[in-house]
Every structure is written in C-alpha cells, then in structure tokens.
Amino acid sequence: MAPLWGSSWSSTWGSLSGYRAVQNSEQNTIPGSATDSSHLKPSIGQILSSKRVRYATFSLAAVGIFLLGFRNYDRLPSIESLRSGGAAAVAGANSNCPPAVVPAFEDAQVNWSQFAYTQYVTNAAYLCNSVMIFETLSRLGSKADRVMMYPENMMDAGETNPTSEEARLLAKARDEYKVKLVPVEIKRRAGGDATWAESFTKLLAFNQTQYTRVLNVDSDSTILQTMDELFLMPPCPVAMPRAYWLFPDNKILSSQLMLVQPSAVEFSRIMEKMESAGRNDYDMEIVNQLYADSAMILPHRPYDLLTGEFRGDNHQNYLGTDQEEWDPVAIYNEAKFLHFSDWPVPKPWIPMTDSMRQDKQPKCETKNGQEDCSARELWNGFYNDFTERRARVCNAGRKARR
Template sequence: MGLPHIDFNKVDWSRYAYTQYATSETYLCNSIMVFDSLERLGSRAERILFHPLEWDLIVQDEGDRISQLLLMAKDKYRVELRPIAIEGIRVEPEGGPSAKASWDTSVAKLAAFGVVQYERVIHLDNDLTVLQNMDELFFLPETTIAMPRAYWLLPHTDILTSLLAVIQPSYREYTALREDGSAVASGQVGNLKENRFDMEILNGRYGDVAMVLPHKQYGLITGEFRKKDHRYYLGEDAEWNPDKVLAEAKLVHFSDWPLPKPWVMWPQKQLAELQPQCDKNPGTPQESGCRDREVWKELYDDFRRRRKDICKLLSYPAPVQA
C-alpha cells in the first residue's frame, strides 16, 4: 500500500525496520512467520530480531532447532540478529505456594527504542497473523509512539495495546523505559491483568500522549468473532460482517482466553464450549448462520498450516569455522 504524498520507490528503507523478539523456540518460529508474511506482502523495511545472548548460529546437530531457525531468519528473510540480555519479571503463581511461578519477558520489546540508527520502527507481537502490508505506518506524523486501543477492555479501561507499536527510537526514552521496567520487576508498580508488563510500562509513560491507531485496521483480535455484541469494535450503529471486518484488518491477534494459542491444539471439549456460536439455532443440528465460526477457524487453520510449512525440520549445516 502506498500513500499519495510519498513515492515508496524513492524512500530510503534503511531508515525503517520491523522488530521482533523471541525467547524460546516456539516464539522464534512465530517471529519467522511474521518475517515471512512481511516478505510475501512486499514490505521493504529492514527486519530485526532480538534474542537471548546465549543463542548462536552454530548448528550442533539436527535437533538444534534454535540455531537452524536463526540461520533461516538471517539467510532467507534478511533479518538482522541482535543478541540482548533478556530480563524476565517474576509472575507469582495462582494456587498457593506450591504452584510454579513463571517469568514474563515481554519487556524485551522495549529494546526497539534503542535502535537509534532507525528513524522509526514497528514492533509486532508474534502471536498474530499479518494480513496486509503496513509500511504506511512508518510515515505517521511526528510522535514518540503510536498504538491501537485495547478496545476489548472497554468500557472498563481505555488503555492502549502493545500488540503493535510504531516507535521513534530514542536513547532517552530507552533509558527511561528500562528504569520503568526495573520498577515493575521490583514490585514498585502494580500488576496488570494477564501479566502484560510491557503494556503497563508503555501505558504508564505514554497512555495520555501516544498517537492512537485505528483498531479496526491495526488491533483486531480473534476473540471478536466469538462475540455477539460488537459495539466496542464497530461503534453503536455499524453492522457486523465478519468477511468485511477481516478484509479491512491489517492484522489479527490470536486472543481467545481460555483457549490456548494456535500452536497448541484445542482441547475438544473446551473448543465445543468456546468456539463462535451460530446465529440461528446454535448447538442444534439445524444451526445456521455460522460464518463467524468459519472465519475464526480459518484463521487458526491458516496459522497452523503456515507454521508447519515455514518451521518444518531444517537441515542447515553448521557454518564453516575460519
């Protein structure tokens, strides 16, 4: 997609980049899927992947999936690999002292503020499907950050979602955000539902000053197809049409709690209870008007097919040592 006032053929694309971060093999595969979509959709911006310092490009054996996937990102998708210290924030478990605690590493996406050689970067979560080219976002009016609103949390809160963030890198902001992250990690800042600490940090600093992106293009979640009340997505008077909604969206984020993410197969009983309901005679042999369910399942099936194809077992050789 172009903009009338900008000739994309004359843009210096070395000034712009998409960023991802991955801290496990699972999320590394997801990041490569995002880069694959950007490539397929004709994005011209550069690509950066932040990953743990201990990862390397030396394939030890056929089971060394992380090194294989890193090589794929570098060689096939022209991704610049950026090792960083991944700082986790301890998430206290539910279920009492015997329950196992986990770590939230979402603050790693704040590293995107530190790539100051770029005029602007777009950070995307990697549990989503990119549907259309989004390079136009690099040319927004001047702003430190732009994000869509987490419309699914309305009317209880009007916070912004960090599933997509258009960022103007800055050492000053990067330093300040790292300090904010340290405050969250030490418990000086309250918890946010679903342990999205990066959202908490970004909203705390920019919630009142960020540019708000239209969520219909840049913030659609799969959970919207499970609802019957779409007023917070559409507005009061608009009519819901799942095909039209999907055609307008630049991305769709997989969010259907308590159903798992698309790389985890659904428990069948849970799926039957939580999948989108048909409009007429739901749950009966005569049910009809099931387009919401069809679109929703197609999104998950597409993700799984692409994941199997893109992240299949590789046979990259170990790099020749000098």
C-alpha cells in the same frame, strides 16, 4: 536593604541604562533646562541599545531557560538522539503528538531502510512464531527492514553451519527472509517469572536507534496485510491503538502493536520505569504509565483485531458505533493485524481439544432466512492457517486440526 525608591531608584536605573540622573546644579548650567528637559531623559532606543541593559536581559533569559530545563530534564533530547535525527529528538520532547494520519506517498521516494519491523524472542516456541511473522512480511512484499532480537546463547549471529533447531530457524530467518539478527542478553528480575524477561526484551525496540522508526508486533499474531504505511505517520515517540475491548471504561493502550521512534532519551525512561516496576507490571503497564496521555492513538480498526471478536455477541466497541451491522467477512477483509486472544481458548501453537473447538467456536446466525456461518468459518480458518504455516515454516510436526 533599603527599598529602591526615590534617589536610590534613580541611581540604580541610571547604572543599568548607562545614564545617570542630572543634579540640580547641573541643570542650571544647561540652557533652556527650565522649559525643555527632554534631552535629559534617555530615549527607548538608547536604553535598549545600552550594553548594560542587554547584558541584564540576556542574563535573566539564561536563568529562565536553565530553570525551565531543570524542571523538564527528563524530556530534553540527548546528544545521541540529536545525532540520530532532529525530528525524532523534537518529537521525543513534545508530548502533544499530532493525529494519526498517513500522508500520501510514493514507494519509490521513501527510504525504507530507515524503518524496521521488530520481533523479540525468549524461547523456542516464540522463535518459531517470530520466523512465521517474518515469512509473512517477506511473502507480502513489505519494504521495511526486519529485525529479530534473540537470546545470545541460541546462536552466533554469523553462524553458517547451524546444528541446533533454534540455530537452524535463526539462520533460516536471516538467509531466506532477510532478517537482521540482533543477539541480546535476556535480563531477569529476581523472583520474577519469564513474562518479565519477555517484557524487557520487547521494550528493547526503543533502543534500536539505527532506525528512525520501528514497528514491534506481538508474535502470537497473524499479519494479514502489510502495514508499511504506519512508518510514515507524523512524528511521535510512540504510537499504539487502544485496547478497544476495555474501552470506553478504561482508556488503556494496547502494546500488541507499538510504533516506536527509538531514542536514547525514551529508552532511558523505559529502563528507569522497568527498574522500579512492581511485581505485576509488565510491558503493557509500563508503556501505559509513561505514554497513556501522550501516545499517538492508532485506529484499532484495522490495526488491532482480536480473534475473540468473532466469538462475541456485542461488537460495538470494535465497530465504534451501534449503527453498523457486524459483517465478519468485511471486517476480516479490512483488518491488517490479527491477535490471538481468545480466553479460554489456548494460543494457536498449543493443542486445542476437539471438544473445546466445538464448544467455543462462533455460532452460526440466521440472516434473511438463511444460515450464516461466516464467523465460524473464519475463526476456524485462523487457527488452521496458523497450524499449517507453523508446520511449513518451522517444520513443526503437529497435524492441523480441522
């Protein structure tokens, strides 16, 4: 193909602009052409108003948009996500989430029914833990909905005369704590352990598209204060705190608390990652693979405190500075979410021997010449309170250890 040059370029431009080059013989017939040829050249306005130029511009723009969409097809909002809310769809396509700042609000002006705390259940032990979480939310006066995802074989969601212990607890959550029960099929991976099934069920929070936002908290935890304000954070597909006990060497997200904007787009990405996950990839690995660099970072203080922090000697990672003095009472009073993570101390529903308690409980300190055992008292209180509430809420018969 010959290069577009000389007369070829003139004729090509003329075909695009709607004007053709004037030949020499025609120039001689136009008065004044020797001294003024401006009337032979189309103006910018004439060129831009030409239909052929407009068509060519629109065509190029359409091709550019198509190529851009093709390269980012996995981030485009689906029809379902657009129907469920424009803000959520836009946030899902944008990896640059704004800072985690709670805006000023008045309870009466917030439609709390569009938000929900979610829990997942895979066995009887975690069922009790989840019911305890919802009992706390009810007692604290949380305004958002409460949703429990549980194995469909435990009970029919509309059961009115439960007979099994699991069904009794599910009915209690529904009737006393206003929990919406969502039966789900617990999926299991060939050759995998129960942890994979738990991880899968936990990530179903991304599929609760009847809500604008859901807050999923691990049930091996205690909610100390309501966290309704988190639902009003700026839009972002997912928000989580950092695993502060690994920071700053590893900037890993903690999945113990996840603020999620459910959408078909994000759930599809979650499912794809679950299907291709390695044998040792669970919920925490999956959310980090997808959102490590794009999630909104919630402050771990006060939203993700570990019980093991009260047994530690160095609190700089939690405090965020080496200039602040560790005050266990002040930290407890400001904390809203406490996670039982205390290796080698067992989870709070598993019996702890007296010898282990004596050996692992926090040490008393000497401050201003006086013995301070506040960290020890708080730590023991966490485990005693969990045991007592478990007996009260779930009728668990194990006597609280002092």
